[in-house]
Amino acid sequence: MTKNLPRTGIAVDVHAFGPEGTPLWLAGLEWPGETGLAGHSDGDVVAHAAADALFSASGTGDLGSNFGVDRPELKGAPGVRILAEAARIVREAGFEIGNVAVQLVGDRPRFAPRRAEAEEVLSAAAGAPVTVSATTSDHLGFPGRGEGLAAVASALVVVRA
Secondary structure (H helix, E strand, O other): OOOOOEEEEEEEEEEEEOOOOOEEEEOOEEEEEEEOEOOOOOOOHHHHHHHHHHHHHHOOOOHHHHHOOOOHHHOOOOHHHHHHHHHHHHHHOOEEEEEEEEEEEOOOOOOHHHHHHHHHHHHHHHOOOEEEEEEOOOOOHHHHOOOEEEEEEEEEEEEOO
16 A cells, blocks of 8 residues: 555435334434435435545445445444444545545535534544535436435545554
């Protein structure tokens, strides 16, 4: 491994909305009154994309190879648990985490009022700065039709000296 050169990773996570009554966990926070996302874990697209971007940057696999649906202990697992575990794996592989940036794509919930709270929770889980921005898709595609949410993330890691 080349020392001290930064490495970047990118990831996308997508989940459909689940049945009514499913709690929405997004960016490590519960969103009361909103329908949740379907998935093996809690479906938190923001936390999942952040974790997968860390794996991409460090070359330590991906969400499926590290936390696949064949792991029953992760059924319903919180996204922040997955992000914290991803950060641990990346650090054990010899990397320091510089930062993670995530963009949420969807028409709901309104993310801006809870951005700071979400960034605090995600940063604590990753042990590094995590920032989150949000956008709509102007009613295009499955997020625009209200069928689910997506998130795109990038991460920066550096080989530990």
